[in-house]
Each structure stands twice: as structure tokens, then as C-alpha cells.
Amino acid sequence: MCGLLRYEFCRLLRERSFRFMFGILLAFCVISALLPIVQYERMAAVWRELPHDADGNLLNNLSLTTYSLYNSWLGGLPTGVAPVIFYNLLPLVVAIPYASSAFEDLHSGYANVLIAQCGRRKYYLCRYVAVFVSGAVVILVPLLVNYALVACFIPARMPDSTENLYFQVYYDTLWGTLFYLKPWLYDILYLLLNALFAGVWATVPLACSLFLDSKLAITIVPFVGLTYLSYAAKQALVYRVWLTVAPVELIRPISVGDAENGWVLLAELVFTFAVTFSVVMVKGCRDDVL
Amino acid sequence: MMFYKFLRFDFKNGILHQWKTFACTGVLFFLGAALHCLTLRVLSITRPEYLQTPPTVGDYMITVFAGVRAHAAQEMGSSFEMPFLWLFYLCWILFTVLRYPLEELAGVGKHLLVLSRSRTHWWCSKCIWVCASTTFTFAAALLGMALCGVCFGARPSLQVSGYIPTLLNFTSEHMAPEPWDISLLLLANLALLIAAGLVQLTLSLYIKQLYSYLFVVGYLLAGTYLPNKPLLSSYMMGARSSIFLQPGNDPLVGIAAALWLGCISVAIGWYRFSYYDILDVLN
Numbered sequence: 001m002c003g004l005l006r007y008e009f010c011r012l013l014r015e016r017s018f019r020f021m022f023g024i025l026l027a028f029c030v031i032s033a034l035l036p037i038v039q040y041e042r043m044a045a046v047w048r049e050l051p052h053d054a055d056g057n058l059l060n061n062l063s064l065t066t067y068s069l070y071n072s073w074l075g076g077l078p079t080g081v082a083p084v085i086f087y088n089l090l091p092l093v094v095a096i097p098y099a100s101s102a103f104e105d106l107h108s109g110y111a112n113v114l115i116a117q118c119g120r121r122k123y124y125l126c127r128y129v130a131v132f133v134s135g136a137v138v139i140l141v142p143l144l145v146n147y148a149l150v151a152c153f154i155p156a157r158m159p160d161s162t163e164n165l166y167f168q169v170y171y172d173t174l175w176g177t178l179f180y181l182k183p184w185l186y187d188i189l190y191l192l193l194n195a196l197f198a199g200v201w202a203t204v205p206l207a208c209s210l211f212l213d214s215k216l217a218i219t220i221v222p223f224v225g226l227t228y229l230s231y232a233a234k235q236a237l238v239y240r241v242w243l244t245v246a247p248v249e250l251i252r253p254i255s256v257g258d259a260e261n262g263w264v265l266l267a268e269l270v271f272t273f274a275v276t277f278s279v280v281m282v283k284g285c286r287d288d289v290l
Numbered sequence: 291m292m293f294y295k296f297l298r299f300d301f302k303n304g305i306l307h308q309w310k311t312f313a314c315t316g317v318l319f320f321l322g323a324a325l326h327c328l329t330l331r332v333l334s335i336t337r338p339e340y341l342q343t344p345p346t347v348g349d350y351m352i353t354v355f356a357g358v359r360a361h362a363a364q365e366m367g368s369s370f371e372m373p374f375l376w377l378f379y380l381c382w383i384l385f386t387v388l389r390y391p392l393e394e395l396a397g398v399g400k401h402l403l404v405l406s407r408s409r410t411h412w413w414c415s416k417c418i419w420v421c422a423s424t425t426f427t428f429a430a431a432l433l434g435m436a437l438c439g440v441c442f443g444a445r446p447s448l449q450v451s452g453y454i455p456t457l458l459n460f461t462s463e464h465m466a467p468e469p470w471d472i473s474l475l476l477l478a479n480l481a482l483l484i485a486a487g488l489v490q491l492t493l494s495l496y497i498k499q500l501y502s503y504l505f506v507v508g509y510l511l512a513g514t515y516l517p518n519k520p521l522l523s524s525y526m527m528g529a530r531s532s533i534f535l536q537p538g539n540d541p542l543v544g545i546a547a548a549l550w551l552g553c554i555s556v557a558i559g560w561y562r563f564s565y566y567d568i569l570d571v572l573n
Binding site: 228 | 318321322326328329332370371374375378382385388389498499501503504507508511512514515516
């Protein structure tokens with residue numbers, strides 16, 4: 001089992017699409033870190049020209065707390081096109097690195113060789129774990145790099161709840177209270193949540209590869225389906241319950257639209273995990289390899 | 291004559307044999323529009339004044355094509371909400387024209403190309419196929435929405451009712467005078483979708499199909515947030531169109547931009563395909 005898992009991870013690191021997607025996302029996150037840094041440096045240059053007291057503090061109240069790491073990293077940015085693209089394309093992006101390799105293995109017959117050597121259950125379990133990790137890593141590492149890069153230049157000033165408009169974290173945001181007490185913990189929790197969602201969603205194409213006959217379809221159809229369901233769920237609840245239900249909106253560390261409920265996201269994650277895991281383990285183990 | 295045979299082959303394999311895709315499109319958009327009925331039912335109780343005149347088929351269609359108003363993200367106190375139905379519509383139609391050309395080239399298309407000895411014929415045929423397939427998918431989507439509207443008692447008209455801008459959150463102080471006819475907006479959508487499909491086809495000669503899809507969707511998605519003119523998706527949204535707003539994006543400018551983009555893509559793709567390695571397709 002450990003040997004197979006190690007082999008899967010070695011394959012993952014050698015996978016061209018994984019490295020390509022990882023590189024693209026890393027570049028995207030670095031560039032989107034540079035923009036707020038440049039903006040902040042410009043503001044800091046202006047502040048240096050303003051009058052200071054004997055202790056070096058600015059005499060004018062400039063609401064410095066609104067210029068903070070917590071609303072400048074990619075997840076916390078309340079404005080800007082980068083987070084909109086990143087989070088809305090996340091379900092498509094996490095499917096690219098490794099999920100389709102299972103499809104290739106199944107159709108090339110390579111999976112049969114591995115199944116003959118270690119058994120179906122172990123093969124599909126290892127494959128599931130590797131795909132989960134590929135999705136989580138490809139999102140988590142670039143986000144961490146973005147966070148670290150922004151932290152190097154923009155101070156982590158404690159956010160003030162009276163200026164919540166600049167952070168877009170409200171009382172009805174998931175862990176909203178925590179944000180104004182321990183913002184670093186809030187960000188860590190959201191980074192982990194993003195990685196968890198990315199990992200779980202990456203396994204959807206893996207489950208689809210047991211049903212669909214096209215590599216493109218297994219990658220794109222779940223993404224398109226999620227977009228459709230996000231609209232449908234929102235529309236079905238409208239005027240009844242004012243809740244954010246789209247997972248790509250719920251995993252953003254800022255509030256997008258209506259109130260957020262952690263149980264909704266948890267239910268979505270558990271449901272997706274349960275369906276994909278059972279499909280992969282049950283259907284994968286039952287299918288005739290010949 | 292040979293070009294005609296190429297075209298006939300593509301229409302037979304890429305359109306007639308893909309009837310399931312068009313049917314699926316019709317059903318999906320029928321269901322998408324049906325969700326508007328839920329809203330109408332609520333409105334009939336909470337805001338009966340909105341529905342003094344029966345809704346039109348255009349009302350059902352604009353729920354898909356509305357998108358999001360310009361500068362929605364820059365307004366203080368309101369967060370940017372992604373127009374998921376609009377995004378779905380784009381992603382679905384671009385997906386339907388993604389697969390066929392290169393998959394055909396990886397299979398029987400290679401033999402056709404060798405036998406015909408004309409890469410230009412193959413390329414032109416595929417470009418026409420993208421135009422035709424997009425048109426059919428778009429028509430299937432419109433048909434699905436129109437059917438849904440008619441089933442739920444909507445008037446068969448492309449004029450949009452007065453309550454729609456408020457309902458879809460794009461009302462403004464500078465609204466164009468009624469009636470709002472969306473036929474030109476639909477035409478602009480079709481033209482821009484064809485252009486996006488052609489860009490996607492050309493890009494897939496340089497990078498993998500999946501990445502070309504990702505690039506085109508990302509480009510169109512950026513237009514939801516940024517109201518910049520070079521992001522052509524702005525011309526696809528009713529919420530930013532001069533049909534509803536003054537000043538707004540003129541659909542005719544969108545059509546002209548689509549023509550320009552489509553022609554550039556075809557030319558670049560034709561040049562690229564003239565030395566494209568057909569032995570290594572899809573790798």
C-alpha cells in the first residue's frame with residue numbers, strides 16, 4: 001500500500017500537466033501579490049511626506065488599519081479581478097493536474113497492470129488519495145506563496161470591525177467574529193478550507209472517468225455542472241432563505257452576497273466526498289478490467 | 291467540390307451525429323429558464339404590480355443573457371456576485387465546440403487531410419463547422435428557453451418587461467426608454483460566441499485543448515468584473531447593453547468586434563495549421 005502510494009506521488013510530481021498547472025497558478029498568485037504591494041508602497045511614499053509627531057506617528061488619521069495584509073492577499077482582497085478568476089475557475093483548475101491521468105491509465109490498460117499487482121481496492125484507494133493531494137497542493141502552495149509574499153511588504157495590522165467594509169467580513173460571514181480577534185487563524189482556516197475543497201473537488205473528475213468516455217468531458221462537465229447547480233440552488237432558495245450556497249463563494253475568505261453558514265459548506269463537502277469515494281471504491285472495484 | 295465534401299463530412303459527423311448535445315442544451319436551458327418561474331410565482335404574491343402584463347419569452351431569455359451590471363464590484367457596500375447562469379451558458383457552449391475538430395484530426399481527419407492534400411480546405415471546413423455548431427447550440431438554447439416561457443404562459447415576444455431590470459439588479463437612473471427588444475443582443479451574443487469558439491480553436495493548435503478552453507473562459511470571466519471595452523464579454527451582457535442603459539455597450543459594436551476577432555483568429559489559425567504537426571495531435 002505504502003509502496004503504491006509512494007509510486008503514485010512520484011508519478012504525480014513527474015506529471016506534465018501537474019507541473020504546468022502548478023507553475024501557472026504560482027505565477028498567477030505571485031503577480032496578484034505584486035499589485036497590492038506596489039499599491040501599498042505608493043501609499044507609503046505619500047505617508048512619508050505627511051507630518052509626523054515626535055514618536056514618528058502620523059498626525060492625520062488615515063485609517064491605516066484598512067491597509068493590511070489581511071485584505072491584501074489573494075483570498076482577502078475585497079476588490080480586484082484576480083480573486084474572481086481564481087475562485088471561480090478553481091473547480092476547473094484542480095481537475096487538470098492529475099484527475100485525468102486515471103482516465104488515461106484505465107483506457108491505455110496500464111491500470112490493469114497495477115491492479116493485477118496490488119489489487120483493485122488498494123489501487124483505487126491510492127489513486128483517490130493521490131488525486132485528492134494533487135488538487136489540494138496545486139491550490140494551497142500558490143496561495144501560501146501569495147500570502148507570504150504579501151506579508152513581506154504589507155504589515156499585518158489588526159482589522160477593526162468598524163471598518164468591515166474594507167475587509168468584507170461581517171458578522172454573518174463564516175468565522176466572521178474570529179477574523180476581528182485572530183485574523184491570522186481565520187486566514188489559516190480558510191487556506192485549509194480551500195485546500196480541502198480543492199482536494200475533494202479534484203476527485204469528482206476521477207469518479208466521472210468511470211462513466212464518461214472523453215478526457216475533456218471528465219474535466220469540464222463537473223465544472224459546468226457546478227456552475228449550473230450554484231445558480232439553480234440560489235434561485236430555488238431565493239425569497240425563502242437568504243444564504244450563500246455556491247461552494248466557490250463559500251470558500252472565499254470574504255463575504256460574497258448573502259449570509260454564510262458553515263453547515264451548508266460542510267454538507268456540500270461531505271456529500272461530494274461520500275459520492276466520489278463510494279463511486280470510485282464501489283464501481284472501480286466492481287468493473288471488469290478486461 | 292473537394293471543399294464541399296469536407297464540409298458535408300463535418301456537418302454529418304460534427305452536427306448530425308451530435309444531436310444529443312443539442313438536445314441536452316435545449317433541456318438544460320429549459321430547466322434554467324424554468325427557475326425563473328419560481329421567481330415569478332413569488333413576485334405574483336409579493337409584487338403583483340410587476341406582473342400586470344403577462345411576462346414575455348424575452349423575460350425568460352434575459353435571465354440568462356443579463357450577466358452583471360458594469361462597475362458592480364466598485365459600488366461601496368455591495369459585494370460582487372457572480373452571474374452563474376451567464377457563466378454556465380458561456381462554458382457550456384464553448385465546451386460543445388471544443389472537442390470535435392482536433393479529435394477528428396487525431397482519427398479519420400488525418401487520412402482525409404493526406405488524401406485531399408489541402409490543409410486550407412480542412413481548416414476552412416472546421417471554421418465553418420465552429421460557426422454552424424455554435425449557431426445550432428445557441429438556437430437549441432433559445433428554443434429551450436422559449437418553450438419554457440410558452441409552457442408557463444409567456445407572450446411570444448422578444449421585448450422585455452419593465453420589472454426585469456429591478457429583478458435582475460441592473461436598474462439605473464439612466465435607463466433607455468421602453469420597449470426593450472433584445473433581438474440585437476441575441477445576435478451580438480451569437481457573433482461573440484462564434485468568435486470565442488474560433489479563438490479557442492486557433493489556440494488549441496498552440497496549446498492543449500483544455501488550456502485553450504481555460505484561457506478563453508478566463509478571458510470572458512474577467513469581463514464580468516472589469517467593464518473594460520477590450521473584454522468583449524461586456525457586449526454579451528444585457529445589464530450593460532445600450533438596449534437597456536444610456537450610455538451602454540452597443541450590440542452592433544460587439545458584432546463588429548466579433549467579426550474582427552473571428553477573422554484574425556481564422557487567419558492566425560490558418561497560418562499555424564499550414565505547418566502543424568498532424569502526427570502529434572492531442573499530445
